[in-house]
Amino acid sequence: GEMTQERLLNAGAEPQNWIHHHGNYAATRYSTLDKINTENVGDLKMAWSFALGGVEGGGIWPHGGLEGTPIVEDGAMYITDGWGSVYKLDISDGSGKLIWKMNPETDKDWAGAVACCGVNNRGVALWKDKVISHTLDGRLIATDKETGEVAWEREVADPSISETITGAPLIVGDLAITGVAGAEYGIRGWLAATDLNTEEEVWRRHTIPQPGEPGADTWADDHDAWKNGGGSTWVTGSYDPETNLIIWGVGNPGPDWDAEYRPGDNLYTNSAIALKADTGEIVWHHQYTPNDPYDYDSVSEHVLVNAPIDGDEHKLALHADRNGFGYALDRETGEFIWGTPFVEELTWTPGLDEETGLPLNYDRTKKVQTYAQGTVANRENPVGVTCPGNMGGKNWPPTAYNPDLKRWYIPVIESCNTITNEEMVPGESYKPREWFTGGGPSQHQPITGSVAAIDVSTGKIVGKYPTDYPLLGGILTTAGGLVFTGTPDGKLLALDADTLELKWQFHTNAGLNAPPMTYEVDGKQYIAILVGLGGAWPKWFVDGTKGLEKIEPSSMLYVFEL
Numbered sequence: 001g002e003m004t005q006e007r008l009l010n011a012g013a014e015p016q017n018w019i020h021h022h023g024n025y026a027a028t029r030y031s032t033l034d035k036i037n038t039e040n041v042g043d044l045k046m047a048w049s050f051a052l053g054g055v056e057g058g059g060i061w062p063h064g065g066l067e068g069t070p071i072v073e074d075g076a077m078y079i080t081d082g083w084g085s086v087y088k089l090d091i092s093d094g095s096g097k098l099i100w101k102m103n104p105e106t107d108k109d110w111a112g113a114v115a116c117c118g119v120n121n122r123g124v125a126l127w128k129d130k131v132i133s134h135t136l137d138g139r140l141i142a143t144d145k146e147t148g149e150v151a152w153e154r155e156v157a158d159p160s161i162s163e164t165i166t167g168a169p170l171i172v173g174d175l176a177i178t179g180v181a182g183a184e185y186g187i188r189g190w191l192a193a194t195d196l197n198t199e200e201e202v203w204r205r206h207t208i209p210q211p212g213e214p215g216a217d218t219w220a221d222d223h224d225a226w227k228n229g230g231g232s233t234w235v236t237g238s239y240d241p242e243t244n245l246i247i248w249g250v251g252n253p254g255p256d257w258d259a260e261y262r263p264g265d266n267l268y269t270n271s272a273i274a275l276k277a278d279t280g281e282i283v284w285h286h287q288y289t290p291n292d293p294y295d296y297d298s299v300s301e302h303v304l305v306n307a308p309i310d311g312d313e314h315k316l317a318l319h320a321d322r323n324g325f326g327y328a329l330d331r332e333t334g335e336f337i338w339g340t341p342f343v344e345e346l347t348w349t350p351g352l353d354e355e356t357g358l359p360l361n362y363d364r365t366k367k368v369q370t371y372a373q374g375t376v377a378n379r380e381n382p383v384g385v386t387c388p389g390n391m392g393g394k395n396w397p398p399t400a401y402n403p404d405l406k407r408w409y410i411p412v413i414e415s416c417n418t419i420t421n422e423e424m425v426p427g428e429s430y431k432p433r434e435w436f437t438g439g440g441p442s443q444h445q446p447i448t449g450s451v452a453a454i455d456v457s458t459g460k461i462v463g464k465y466p467t468d469y470p471l472l473g474g475i476l477t478t479a480g481g482l483v484f485t486g487t488p489d490g491k492l493l494a495l496d497a498d499t500l501e502l503k504w505q506f507h508t509n510a511g512l513n514a515p516p517m518t519y520e521v522d523g524k525q526y527i528a529i530l531v532g533l534g535g536a537w538p539k540w541f542v543d544g545t546k547g548l549e550k551i552e553p554s555s556m557l558y559v560f561e562l
């Protein structure tokens with residue numbers, strides 16, 4: 001069939017399918033399928049697997065990885081590898097056979113040389129009779145669903161100034177919304193909407209205001225720092241049909257670790273922004289870490305849920321930030337409702353202001369924030385140690401919300417790290433296609449992980465399942481009372497959603513770096529996950545995770561059944 005806006009709005013009416021990147025517009029990654037449940041999950045076994053390509057390297061990367069969420073529609077599955085090839089599989093008879101592969105011939109060295117954090121592609125979207133996808137080298141591609149032929153493509157991001165694309169598109173009506181990556185190379189971030197009928201751009205909203213625009217006064221330097229101010233949008237946002245608002249997380253300011261280069265709060269970096277879907281006009285924002293000196297990129301999804309708080313029903317946007325706090329905002333106004341640390345160690349601030357949600361040690365009279373002593377690397381004290389480390393808290397891997405239990409599950413990175421500052425010089429340090437970070441990280445202690453569960457009505461942590469390695473893949477939760485997640489040392493785990501007790505695990509012995517999802521064919525439920533450790537880990541963080549250097553590159557899909 002054709003993918004319509006009607007179907008996208010009512011994804012819950014076809015639970016056998018998985019038609020959105022995050023499961024639905026609200027980004028809950030919750031499925032009402034319950035044939036696999038706490039009673040029988042112990043009998044889950046592998047059904048079939050499929051080998052993808054895309055493992056070859058390019059630019060600064062020795063190999064590709066898999067971070068995508070499969071899309072399933074009526075007996076067909078659509079998956080991507082890191083270089084943006086799209087594979088359509090026939091999954092209608094309990095196995096998976098390739099129907100077609102669309103290879104976009106991504107310019108691997110050109111794009112891979114300016115991809116900060118891996119050869120990443122997080123998946124496709126469906127619109128009418130087309131599959132909509134991105135490539136690392138900046139293209140939006142519409143592929144004919146039946147034939148696998150490319151119908152058209154357009155260059156949305158420009159790798160000559162280090163703009164790349166790693167996120168999946170978001171479809172709202174006839175628009176495909178594209179987010180950009182490149183804040184470690186001095187880009188000026190944006191979201192762009194392409195009309196899929198006319199193949200033309202309808203709006204492009206920069207996440208860093210230029211002089212004269214609202215928020216421009218939060219760039220208080222005298223050398224146009226806003227032009228290279230970062231603020232990427234590399235994780236797919238959510239959409240609230242009631243208000244017609246797209247809610248999207250914005251990444252770190254640039255340069256990452258030389259905050260003195262960019263005095264001011266640096267809007268809209270490290271913020272949630274809500275934009276009118278038709279025009280891209282920013283209606284509200286909430287900034288999580290003003291003048292961020294830590295690389296606490298806030299790109300993660302916002303999960304739109306309704307929950308009672310103190311007896312009143314609230315319309316919330318939930319967000320787990322790299323800064324270590326989980327937040328609930330009012331999704332219609334952006335107003336702060338609650339914030340809770342979800343990591344074991346959080347040293348950069350003593351907490352959040354109950355009214356504003358700002359860090360307690362944020363000082364509005366200062367242009368350059370100092371936060372907790374010793375945690376910031378700056379020009380005077382060039383070495384800082386902070387928890388969570390710059391990978392987070394929680395990085396891009398998506399959370400999941402279970403409405404039966406009103407619980408929200410966060411894939412946690414338990415980490416601290418050391419940052420060294422390097423002073424960036426106006427007019428000299430920024431060069432197109434070169435790093436513009438103002439310093440760099442190193443790992444002085446082991447990095448582990450956990451699944452944290454938060455009761456959304458109270459904002460309190462109600463359980464934690466610790467893991468030996470950080471969680472780099474994301475979470476699925478189901479009406480079967482289960483939470484699924486993968487670990488980078490290769491285990492797919494099923495936990496009891498209520499108690500977080502381990503109910504089942506399967507060793508792939510390859511790195512899980514992608515979110516699990518579920519679907520049904522002929523009344524039979526399956527769990528699927530892409531397997532292939534890539535992303536930022538192999539280059540940046542392997543020092544803090546002894547053992548992961550033994551995980552070989554791979555590029556597989558695994559599917560499980562009872």
Ligand SMILES: O=C(O)c1cc(C(=O)O)c2c(n1)C(=O)C(=O)c1cc(C(=O)O)[nH]c1-2
Pocket residue numbers: 067116117118120165166167180181182183184232233234251252297390391395396534535536537
């Ligand atoms: O600021 C950016 O533009 C940007 C992009 C990406 C990306 O596109 O994957 C990552 C990051 N930053 C980043 O800071 C980061 O830690 C990171 C981890 C990963 C990954 O896939 O494992 N990507 C990215």
Ligand SMILES: [Ca+2]
Pocket residue numbers: 183184251252297
């Ligand atoms: Ca970043």
